[in-house]
Amino acid sequence: MDRNPLAPEFLFTIGPVPISRAVVTTWVIMAVLLILVRVVLRRPRVQAGAAQTVLEIVVETIGQQIRAIVGRDPWPFMPILGTLFIFLVVANLVAVLPGATPPTGHIETPAALATIVFVSVHVFGLRARGALPYLRHYIEPNPFMLPLNILSELTRTFSLMIRLFGNMMSHEFVLAIVAFLAGLLLPIPFMLLGILIGIIQAYIFTVLATVYVGAAVGSVET
Amino acid sequence: MQFDWWTLALQAVNFLVLVWLLSRFLYRPVRQVIEKRQALSQEAAEAAQRQADEAEAARRRYEDAQKALEAERRDLVEAVHKDMQAERRKLLEAAQAEAGQIRAEAREATEQARRAALSTLKSEIADLATGIAAGVLQDSAAARLGPGTMAAVRAYFEALPESELEALRRDATGASGEVAVVTATELSETDRKTWQNGLHGWLQSEARVTFVVAPEILGGVELRFPHAILSFTWARQIEEATARLVGDAHER
Numbered sequence: 001m002d003r004n005p006l007a008p009e010f011l012f013t014i015g016p017v018p019i020s021r022a023v024v025t026t027w028v029i030m031a032v033l034l035i036l037v038r039v040v041l042r043r044p045r046v047q048a049g050a051a052q053t054v055l056e057i058v059v060e061t062i063g064q065q066i067r068a069i070v071g072r073d074p075w076p077f078m079p080i081l082g083t084l085f086i087f088l089v090v091a092n093l094v095a096v097l098p099g100a101t102p103p104t105g106h107i108e109t110p111a112a113l114a115t116i117v118f119v120s121v122h123v124f125g126l127r128a129r130g131a132l133p134y135l136r137h138y139i140e141p142n143p144f145m146l147p148l149n150i151l152s153e154l155t156r157t158f159s160l161m162i163r164l165f166g167n168m169m170s171h172e173f174v175l176a177i178v179a180f181l182a183g184l185l186l187p188i189p190f191m192l193l194g195i196l197i198g199i200i201q202a203y204i205f206t207v208l209a210t211v212y213v214g215a216a217v218g219s220v221e222t
Numbered sequence: 223m224q225f226d227w228w229t230l231a232l233q234a235v236n237f238l239v240l241v242w243l244l245s246r247f248l249y250r251p252v253r254q255v256i257e258k259r260q261a262l263s264q265e266a267a268e269a270a271q272r273q274a275d276e277a278e279a280a281r282r283r284y285e286d287a288q289k290a291l292e293a294e295r296r297d298l299v300e301a302v303h304k305d306m307q308a309e310r311r312k313l314l315e316a317a318q319a320e321a322g323q324i325r326a327e328a329r330e331a332t333e334q335a336r337r338a339a340l341s342t343l344k345s346e347i348a349d350l351a352t353g354i355a356a357g358v359l360q361d362s363a364a365a366r367l368g369p370g371t372m373a374a375v376r377a378y379f380e381a382l383p384e385s386e387l388e389a390l391r392r393d394a395t396g397a398s399g400e401v402a403v404v405t406a407t408e409l410s411e412t413d414r415k416t417w418q419n420g421l422h423g424w425l426q427s428e429a430r431v432t433f434v435v436a437p438e439i440l441g442g443v444e445l446r447f448p449h450a451i452l453s454f455t456w457a458r459q460i461e462e463a464t465a466r467l468v469g470d471a472h473e474r
Contacts, residue, residue: 007224020229026236030243037248044251046259059252075253079245087240103233108226112233 006169008106022103029090029103058086062206069207070214077213080120084113085206092168092198095175096191102198105168107161114161117209118153125216134216160208167201354463371443372420374454379424387425393447394429401425404434404444406455421445 008020040051048056062082066074091109094102103109125134138149171194178190379387394401403409403417418431436444439455 008226008229017228017232018226019232020226023229023232023236026233030236030240033240034243034247037244041247041251044255046255046262048255052255055248056252056255059249060256075249078249079241082249083237083241083244086244087237106229108229109233111225112230112237115230116234116237 006107008108009101020106020108021101022106022109025094025100025103026091026109029087029094033086033090062086065207066210069210070217072217077124077210080116081206081210081213084117084209085202088113088164088202088205089199092202093195095168095172095194095198101172102168104164104201105172107165107169110161110165110168113164113205114157117160117212118157120209121212121216124213125218128217156208156212160205164201164205167197171197354466371454372416375443375445375452376420376424378452378454390447390450391425391427391429393449394425395427396448399448400430400432402432402434402446404436404439404446404455406435406437406439406441408435409433417443 008018008022010018010020011024012019037055040055044052059078059082062085063074063078066077066081070077088104091102091104094100095105122134128134139146171190175190175194382390393399401421403414403421409417414431414433417433421431422428434446439453439457440460441456442454442458444455444458445452
């Protein structure tokens, strides 16, 4: 208990690169997801089975959400935004597994995701609107708004990161404290609450990212 | 709080790799399946639309055929109606011709009956006229100048009631009384004497007797008193016969 719970827990190193538990957990998540989709979608059929239908429903639901927010064809945004939601749901729900810690409970993972969202927003915006029209929106409604707009971009990315990290880290702390104080059975309601929190945080993170992307491509006013 | 940049980089790379993996093995197959399903659905919808179009075309064909049948039926009805009208007209003309023939025959028969009746009537009239004429001639011929007429006058006077005979006598024997004997021809002196004596005897008085010739009486005699005329002339008899023919006999 002497270790700082906010510090990354390194399991091993590969050359000069230390490998933390969050990275390993992420690899496991990636492997599980890869195996799942490969098994279910090895031979995708029009007459889908139950598992394929579930995956199709998940993908189509995400696509409908993206279409509802962005207002255009969701498939170009699906790889980033869909993967974001799926990864966050699975990563947040890792908390319910005994001995596992969600990678989103450490600041590096939300920071990486927020950074990717930040970059993706500009990539989508530049691709959709062109360089000058996209960059012009930073000086709108007048050039004096440029610093505030840049600050807004940074702070919203930072808030995205902090919101996810804070919620998952605090939930992990609450679980640890309750388990320490009351034993094994009492944390179960908190774990159920953790499932809800995990899904909600994944949804919030993804919806906000989608809103930012929509604003960048010119479909959403922020 | 510690921040490990290696972990940040690795997590970013991990996420990008996951993006690629899911894009390759999840989104692309799902999208293909969805698009394939949409294509099949579209084909099914198009096939359904084609079938609906075919059904619509079949319905139109059926309606056209029905209209054609209706037009044909109407033409047939019209043709039958025309045939019936022609047949009716023909029958009517035949009936009219037959009726005309019957009417002509009836008219001919009526005309023949009329002619027959007229002939019969003429015959009867001729018989009647002949009988009347015969009677008149028979009566008058005897009395034209001779004792036939005188006998008829004498019979008349003898048959007269006494009062009327007395009235005639006073009329003939009055102050200006006389009896004019009117004949169609001039009487001989002997006949005049005979008539004068006859009148004196029939009237039982010596009345003055004069003789007048009037050819218009044709024959017979007419006795003219001052206030009465006794006519036994042929003209009078013909007049009576004519009156009898028309059913209106006059008192003498």
